[in-house]
Amino acid sequence: MKGYAMLKIGATGWVEKDIPVCGPMDAICKPIALAPCTSDIHTVWAGAIGDRKDMILGHEAVGEVVEVGSLVRDFKPGDRVLITAITPDWNSLEAQDGYAMHSGGMLSGWKFSNFKDGVFAEYFHVNDADGNLAHLPEGMDLAAAAMLADMVPTGFHGAELADIQFGDNVAVIGIGPVGLMSVAASAIRGAAQIYAVGSRPNCIALAQEFGATEIINYRNGDIVQQILEKTGGKGVDKVIIAGGDNDTFAQAMAILKPGGIIGNVNYLGEGDSVGIPRSQWGCGMGHKQVRGGLMPGGRLRAEKLARLVMAGRIHPEKLITHTFHGLENVEQALMLMKDKPRNLIKPLVLID
Amino acid sequence: MKGYAMLKIGATGWVEKDIPVCGPMDAICKPIALAPCTSDIHTVWAGAIGDRKDMILGHEAVGEVVEVGSLVRDFKPGDRVLITAITPDWNSLEAQDGYAMHSGGMLSGWKFSNFKDGVFAEYFHVNDADGNLAHLPEGMDLAAAAMLADMVPTGFHGAELADIQFGDNVAVIGIGPVGLMSVAASAIRGAAQIYAVGSRPNCIALAQEFGATEIINYRNGDIVQQILEKTGGKGVDKVIIAGGDNDTFAQAMAILKPGGIIGNVNYLGEGDSVGIPRSQWGCGMGHKQVRGGLMPGGRLRAEKLARLVMAGRIHPEKLITHTFHGLENVEQALMLMKDKPRNLIKPLVLID
Amino acid sequence: MKGYAMLKIGATGWVEKDIPVCGPMDAICKPIALAPCTSDIHTVWAGAIGDRKDMILGHEAVGEVVEVGSLVRDFKPGDRVLITAITPDWNSLEAQDGYAMHSGGMLSGWKFSNFKDGVFAEYFHVNDADGNLAHLPEGMDLAAAAMLADMVPTGFHGAELADIQFGDNVAVIGIGPVGLMSVAASAIRGAAQIYAVGSRPNCIALAQEFGATEIINYRNGDIVQQILEKTGGKGVDKVIIAGGDNDTFAQAMAILKPGGIIGNVNYLGEGDSVGIPRSQWGCGMGHKQVRGGLMPGGRLRAEKLARLVMAGRIHPEKLITHTFHGLENVEQALMLMKDKPRNLIKPLVLID
């Protein structure tokens, strides 16, 4: 079969591989819709997870089941399915502990395009099919469905980590596709004011549509200063970090009230250390929590987020600014993600 | 001063009383807007809290401060204020324990029209002014402001008690004004499907506007049966009880999944006992929690809910179906609440 | 193979059956130590779970693995293992939701001596071996190990449901073996005063050894009255119910403070309904939570509780008042549990 792969750090191309083998609990799927992710770019061109040779890229897909293992109960060939980017081992101790995404070791629930071939291929392998597939709801837009693989669950996890309560004022730092879903999540989690930090016009427009009440653009001055001014010097109750870099945590701490929480869903690919400013952290005693976590994957999560789409609570399909057709165009979509033209939020590839 | 009072069980009328005395931490306010509550009806005509003699009714008000005690820091005469129906003693041990509404004894944070004169008067007394008043935000609709006294915080507490999570399917039993706010709260707390149980057309219409996805009308058959059918026999993740009676808990238990939570905000005025059906409760082992609580009062709560109004997340002013002008018409508004004409949701009295 | 079975409601006896078949994720074990449970008595003589024909009894065992399925990673024949009484399907949606004990339906994580043959046999079957076995720690007393199957996790779950915090005053109603473990759990969860409700002398002595500070004996008067007197009329912060019947909840509610929690781990086998007294429940608004749940099973749980034994924090072996040797004596141990002589707490059968 054909797949679009990371050949080595800095290089991509089409490879030819055997169709993956299906274990007794697993499924083999073919893609219906695919989306490249910023992580794919970091993986290839920043070497964020180390070197890989001929590893097929991609972890965002909607698919059709073509084969299932003998122990799979709830899926059969022909089923159209959502697949979460993170596919934990559900009968691991980490899953029993509530941290399935770290089954097999920290972050090891992330398997596609990391420890095994990803979804940019004619066929791909899903471990623990009953635990990691969900039936595509009748009538769901494929663009929305594709966003349920990673953008929605990651963005929403930011709001969960930050533990937003009714009437909280919230800052969302970074309004790329994940941050935009964090804005939407904050709005339907009970946030009052949402300060969305970003500068790209189409992201700003969508942030406002998703519920941001104020846009904080670094071009208008220091973002810490701007948010402190808008909050009468008090800062916000919660911060979601969905972009930036290691230094973003110092900004987040500076705008956070005592008793507040930082929820990070941004993968930090570089640097030795994240600095927490001592004084603004209350000398370690300000009850400003720092949390960060990989999105929870799995079937229940996918089903519950899919319900939000079907109930009309969220509209993740609006993230899609560019649509391609045919597996062969996954390359073009990926390059778009690499080049990040100003009108891009997220590309989609439909496999007709 | 004049006030509209419960003269005894079953009788109301205007009374003449001295203007209340202001303690060092307290405030005296005059009303700007008032709303009668079903509790007022239960208090007078069902004797729900026992007999009272010439007790001024009412606990839902927006006001203007006319006097403050010597220790009050943040309010002064002339300030326009939100006042929560529940006005705890904030320097009580119960408040230190997170249950300020029970300061001084179970439910004793409820003072207006219960332990002391209420707000249907030319003047009323607010204990712990710094803790129980909030500045009326510039530009806030008075109808919305009045609903922040009780309808919004009570309805929202239902969603808090039920601990709604992203994608939960939720049933809201009872869609009077409190239940309608529970529907709105569920929608902005992350519920997917919201099954609103009620039958009055204007309540149904508003429930749908506030986010209900399905209306369950007892006239169409047993509500338990209807909800089980619509959920494929599985039931819902969470139930909010905002109406009905002691038997409603058996219905709620029957439609609740294992691991689910019932959040009750309906005052149960009659009967010896609430029956939890043993078998549907999993023989005491089904992890179906039963919670119920008086709304949290106080300034921070009022400020946070007011932010939701100002950010446009909720529209409690839509509860108001009948508006009166002048303190003297509080009687007519109360009688409307007693008679409950079919087109009533909630009346408002503006004191111009 | 031989097993000691429920022949029908009210009758037990030895049966001859085939050795169970091992699925790919499963294990077949033989017992090293066994303990009968009050549930076995209720199952047979009260028909608590309905009729069963020739179903082998028993769900408390320490075992040795004799066979494992092809997908089992962490266990092999010859391994000595702890087995939890509740053996969930870990790759179920309920497990993803944090309620593995209800995988496959409410309470359906309880399989042994309920939906399939139990452990009172020469061999028994364990589903999801990697998820439901734990290695027997080197040097662990077999009596303590046997108590880790059900008595410890069930008793400890009471303290978890009641969410005991530092300095809470706690009542434990019922001090049979489960309640005694709830006393121990309360003590090492941070309870201050522990009011243990019971009357059997050896249970009282062990409750005191496990951390009870006051014994409440119904023979000395109404237990509600006694506890209210000892707490200056205020009642306790939390109640664990580990015995009694449906009426026990009314007593628990009467001694519970507003904001308190009842944690039930007593299987309620009879009656239509559990009555919550309306007035003492604060008319549904007193923030007195009612929780109840089947113990969490599984390997991680077993490992964590085993660590408490190995660290010397708890001494569940002290529950054992009668020890037998040989599988054939499981009958005598069960009858002892049925007859409940006054000096019994818990019997143990060692299979040498």
Added chain:
Amino acid sequence: MKGYAMLKIGATGWVEKDIPVCGPMDAICKPIALAPCTSDIHTVWAGAIGDRKDMILGHEAVGEVVEVGSLVRDFKPGDRVLITAITPDWNSLEAQDGYAMHSGGMLSGWKFSNFKDGVFAEYFHVNDADGNLAHLPEGMDLAAAAMLADMVPTGFHGAELADIQFGDNVAVIGIGPVGLMSVAASAIRGAAQIYAVGSRPNCIALAQEFGATEIINYRNGDIVQQILEKTGGKGVDKVIIAGGDNDTFAQAMAILKPGGIIGNVNYLGEGDSVGIPRSQWGCGMGHKQVRGGLMPGGRLRAEKLARLVMAGRIHPEKLITHTFHGLENVEQALMLMKDKPRNLIKPLVLID
């Protein structure tokens, strides 16, 4: 009156001041027992909170009430009382938010020897007497009572921040008096293995008596390495930081499992930034939470911790290695704390 004061950074001495004035909600107390704290040392000799002129030191006291304000309900002259080191304003918004210790601004619940004169004086002032005093229980050892001001609540807060669950393995870094109470707190919160990191022999002995199962001494090699070895490379579930410096967080992160929590109760007095090692933090996605907070103060807290002493669950009096008599010897006790002889854990001054 006489008081022992910080004259300026680096200098202490006796000062003469007026007896403090009692506001309507306040109390004036005289000390019965006093203890100097490491914070006093940092305040004077490291300038940790900035310069102060003639500020009376000390925040750990047991006292006798000599005067109360007109609004104080529950205390009167002659009452013997516990006083928490942190004395929040209970009718503040921060208290309503659950973070009373930050009332008036981050850390501003810390008033004694910070924003106002401390307790090393003939008389001292307590704000919000009903909220911040607790009656000294009949028969309580004065040494234990003095430790309830700061050492116990701070140490215990570490275990609360780390959210210890049954069977967790816990590392406590730093076993001075606060860390020793964190060890005790971990043991009665349900920890299994407790790895206590320290090197002073009498602290080690007391850590073991309080429940530590393993002592990790930096003299035996890198503490990270030692703990990883003892946990089979897996690390611990939770870490409490009660000593060390900004670099301690990197060690804590290195020994913490994914899903784990660091609870810091060590005041970080120096440096710009606390570094969180990126890779060991799972690139921001490892679900390793960082929490830190000032101890909760106030009456309920003091009462609940006092109950633990009276129930015999904890023995904080064992921290006291040196006892002095007479207010004049508070100077000697403080100097002892400054010099930290090897046999010191904590000194106490009894005012007979």
